[in-house]
Amino acid sequence: MSLSVASARPLRLSTAEADFETRFAQRLHWSAETDAAIEQRVADILADVKARGDAAVLAYTQRFDGLSAASLTELELTQAELKAAFDGLPPAQRDALQQAADRIRRYHEAQKKASGESWTYRDEDGTLLGQKVTPLDRVGIYVPGGKAAYPSSVLMNAIPAHVAGVGEIVMVVPTPRGEKNPLVLAAAYVAGVSRAFTIGGAQAVAALAYGTQTVPKVDKITGPGNAYVASAKRRVFGQVGIDMIAGPSEILVLADGSTPPDWVAMDLFSQAEHDELAQSILLCPEAAYLDEVQAAIDRLLPTMPRAEIIAKSLNGRGALILTRSMEEACDISNRIAPEHLEVSSREPHRWEPLLKHAGAIFLGAYTSESLGDYCAGPNHVLPTSGTARFSSPLGVYDFQKRSSLIEVSPAGARRLGQIASVLAHGEGLQAHARAAEMRGDA
Amino acid sequence: MSLSVASARPLRLSTAEADFETRFAQRLHWSAETDAAIEQRVADILADVKARGDAAVLAYTQRFDGLSAASLTELELTQAELKAAFDGLPPAQRDALQQAADRIRRYHEAQKKASGESWTYRDEDGTLLGQKVTPLDRVGIYVPGGKAAYPSSVLMNAIPAHVAGVGEIVMVVPTPRGEKNPLVLAAAYVAGVSRAFTIGGAQAVAALAYGTQTVPKVDKITGPGNAYVASAKRRVFGQVGIDMIAGPSEILVLADGSTPPDWVAMDLFSQAEHDELAQSILLCPEAAYLDEVQAAIDRLLPTMPRAEIIAKSLNGRGALILTRSMEEACDISNRIAPEHLEVSSREPHRWEPLLKHAGAIFLGAYTSESLGDYCAGPNHVLPTSGTARFSSPLGVYDFQKRSSLIEVSPAGARRLGQIASVLAHGEGLQAHARAAEMRGDA
Numbered sequence: 001m002s003l004s005v006a007s008a009r010p011l012r013l014s015t016a017e018a019d020f021e022t023r024f025a026q027r028l029h030w031s032a033e034t035d036a037a038i039e040q041r042v043a044d045i046l047a048d049v050k051a052r053g054d055a056a057v058l059a060y061t062q063r064f065d066g067l068s069a070a071s072l073t074e075l076e077l078t079q080a081e082l083k084a085a086f087d088g089l090p091p092a093q094r095d096a097l098q099q100a101a102d103r104i105r106r107y108h109e110a111q112k113k114a115s116g117e118s119w120t121y122r123d124e125d126g127t128l129l130g131q132k133v134t135p136l137d138r139v140g141i142y143v144p145g146g147k148a149a150y151p152s153s154v155l156m157n158a159i160p161a162h163v164a165g166v167g168e169i170v171m172v173v174p175t176p177r178g179e180k181n182p183l184v185l186a187a188a189y190v191a192g193v194s195r196a197f198t199i200g201g202a203q204a205v206a207a208l209a210y211g212t213q214t215v216p217k218v219d220k221i222t223g224p225g226n227a228y229v230a231s232a233k234r235r236v237f238g239q240v241g242i243d244m245i246a247g248p249s250e251i252l253v254l255a256d257g258s259t260p261p262d263w264v265a266m267d268l269f270s271q272a273e274h275d276e277l278a279q280s281i282l283l284c285p286e287a288a289y290l291d292e293v294q295a296a297i298d299r300l301l302p303t304m305p306r307a308e309i310i311a312k313s314l315n316g317r318g319a320l321i322l323t324r325s326m327e328e329a330c331d332i333s334n335r336i337a338p339e340h341l342e343v344s345s346r347e348p349h350r351w352e353p354l355l356k357h358a359g360a361i362f363l364g365a366y367t368s369e370s371l372g373d374y375c376a377g378p379n380h381v382l383p384t385s386g387t388a389r390f391s392s393p394l395g396v397y398d399f400q401k402r403s404s405l406i407e408v409s410p411a412g413a414r415r416l417g418q419i420a421s422v423l424a425h426g427e428g429l430q431a432h433a434r435a436a437e438m439r440g441d442a
Numbered sequence: 443m444s445l446s447v448a449s450a451r452p453l454r455l456s457t458a459e460a461d462f463e464t465r466f467a468q469r470l471h472w473s474a475e476t477d478a479a480i481e482q483r484v485a486d487i488l489a490d491v492k493a494r495g496d497a498a499v500l501a502y503t504q505r506f507d508g509l510s511a512a513s514l515t516e517l518e519l520t521q522a523e524l525k526a527a528f529d530g531l532p533p534a535q536r537d538a539l540q541q542a543a544d545r546i547r548r549y550h551e552a553q554k555k556a557s558g559e560s561w562t563y564r565d566e567d568g569t570l571l572g573q574k575v576t577p578l579d580r581v582g583i584y585v586p587g588g589k590a591a592y593p594s595s596v597l598m599n600a601i602p603a604h605v606a607g608v609g610e611i612v613m614v615v616p617t618p619r620g621e622k623n624p625l626v627l628a629a630a631y632v633a634g635v636s637r638a639f640t641i642g643g644a645q646a647v648a649a650l651a652y653g654t655q656t657v658p659k660v661d662k663i664t665g666p667g668n669a670y671v672a673s674a675k676r677r678v679f680g681q682v683g684i685d686m687i688a689g690p691s692e693i694l695v696l697a698d699g700s701t702p703p704d705w706v707a708m709d710l711f712s713q714a715e716h717d718e719l720a721q722s723i724l725l726c727p728e729a730a731y732l733d734e735v736q737a738a739i740d741r742l743l744p745t746m747p748r749a750e751i752i753a754k755s756l757n758g759r760g761a762l763i764l765t766r767s768m769e770e771a772c773d774i775s776n777r778i779a780p781e782h783l784e785v786s787s788r789e790p791h792r793w794e795p796l797l798k799h800a801g802a803i804f805l806g807a808y809t810s811e812s813l814g815d816y817c818a819g820p821n822h823v824l825p826t827s828g829t830a831r832f833s834s835p836l837g838v839y840d841f842q843k844r845s846s847l848i849e850v851s852p853a854g855a856r857r858l859g860q861i862a863s864v865l866a867h868g869e870g871l872q873a874h875a876r877a878a879e880m881r882g883d884a
Binding site: 032092093095096097099100107110111114115116117119121127128129130131132133134136137149150151152183219220238240241245260262263266267269270272273274304305306310341348352355356357358359360361362363364365366367368369370371372373374375376377378379382383385387388389390391392393395397401402403404405406407408409410412413416417418419420422423424426427428429430431432433434435436438439442 | 474534535537538539541542549552553556557558559561563569570571572573574575576578579591592593594625661662680682683687702704705708709711712714715716746747748752783790794797798799800801802803804805806807808809810811812813814815816817818819820821824825827829830831832833834835837839843844845846847848849850851852854855858859860861862864865866868869870871872873874875876877878880881884
């Protein structure tokens, strides 16, 4: 079969076929390749920035971004510049950015209230137990430059940090040859970024992790980036916290056939247009509906400015899968643990309880993933590549940490001292035992 | 100055001295060395277990643990064996283990209630937003064997997983030459471990991460281990979740001079007895009190079975520091972000609000760290080496993950569609814009 560039034929599969498991596993397969040359260059850049600070960051910024400056201070964006970028936007963009930020803030405030507050309780003997939840002091947010410069990512990273109460939010964004993206700067203003530097790559990650004369050392670094940035984040992990390292973006649509096929086709496109490695999968128990979606793909694809990327993604990694039932579709979804999961059904609340693993669940035909990407409120930084089995969307909790609180009463010390003494002796740790006994005997 | 082995002289410092910062920084310095030989051996073991499964695990278990078996099934401990270990304990140990487990369970249930429940809210236009919190399906718990076999660690890892609702908890514990620790097996019984294998090292981590014919693949691996285990956990991260990689244990005591000096000396010992790299630091604004604690150290050390390790730890890494005030002691504590922080003061609640970063905070003279290690209730798996700046104690939240929930109403789709359309066009993602517009136009 030969395909023209702008024709998209996602793989057709059926769970009833004998070779389904094999073909499906092949389609899902993706593995992060680590490139030894990149690894070595990143290690060198990190060591150099650690040793020489500002001077090294300036040298790499000149070399990789074609941007010269006499000092790193020149590469800091002032709050006035950020505000000017916002004020200078067309009113529709300014309003959209502000409304998106307001909704994202509201959602993350609810998240903080539901799961991010300190708590304590007292035992019957007066012993106090609990956890104190506190914000990180200072975080770094990496924002890619160039073609992948997404102002929405600035909102999604900075607003949860702000809601958490982080003292200082430091943004880095490369501006190759000095070209600044006004929407990114405006988003930084709306989201409450404290300081911003026009630096990027491994050198920016190093500056945030170790601190330089000009760039303050942070406690955690979040935000997406290319292979150099991902490698640098892995390497500084432990020295600072990091968020997840993202793989290609994915959408899984569970459809019962009730949603207009054009809508589903466009949702598959909206994932595919990100990147030719992005993955769009549709699961449905109605064969005729899969045909209708394919027809919608054929009809709509030529109208898309990014048709070529969409076609490559759908042809290389997409799939339209006929299932025996919606229940089976839910089972398959749980095996994939997709980043984005649309339940495009008349009865989304019937299926939602069956769905165990997903970054974000979009319920009902009106809930297109793109609304979630920009402005519904929840975070668009989500676990990819099946990591939703064990990890969560970026949230306020990523910008907080917890400290256990314990205050043992004199009565509690007698009771607990006996238990601890027995167990400590059992582990051969006599100082632990004595420390516990001393309090109990007092 | 020459010291006999069983004499312990923690470094005496004063914040008023001109060279304090330098000497203090030297004392704090610790860095995780990565050993290239270990890294290569671990990479080889992981690849071998991934390729050969059970056969590879059996071969390494024979080689490293001197334990032969015809099949991996022989190395599985039955529930009956775990129960028999519990039933066979002396009654005092059995009761202590059960009481500790009950208290740890109660604390983690409170933690789940405070921060680990699903939540939703509805917008004015009927749009539903929230987060669904669900347990991980299956987790692996690594328990060290030999001299560092701590039954308390079994409780501290397995109980939060159990409270979170994890479906299956798989424990691995090496038993060199087949020697089993009855307290460890009993703890697995009390904590609700589902399956247990007497395997360890990098091969056990690989078996859990990739799955073998006999060992089920898990979603996350927690628990402490030696350099091989730590390296293996780092390498499988991404494939599965992992908890933190722990550095040497630390205690920081803030004292106002009101606690019996023997108690504080014993608390410093109880950290130091773990490991000669463990760090025990006392901060106090009263010089005379530091002298009293040193005298207590001198008097009590000869009575300790682990005197030699304690002396090495205190001489190499310990410090008694005179501060100008309790406020300054709190500032220094925030810079260190200690794993264990004792506020050994008559007014612990005066100082607690000033303490921003710590794994666990022990308030008041009666609250010895050893009570927290065993049975107060909070987790004893805590962030080390300053990582309390950005990370938290092990908890129920480590065995849960979150999925965002979004259900946009038709009215919401119109409103949100406009915002998303503007922002998507601004990012050059036209399929995103169209998917949003289609719903708004419906």
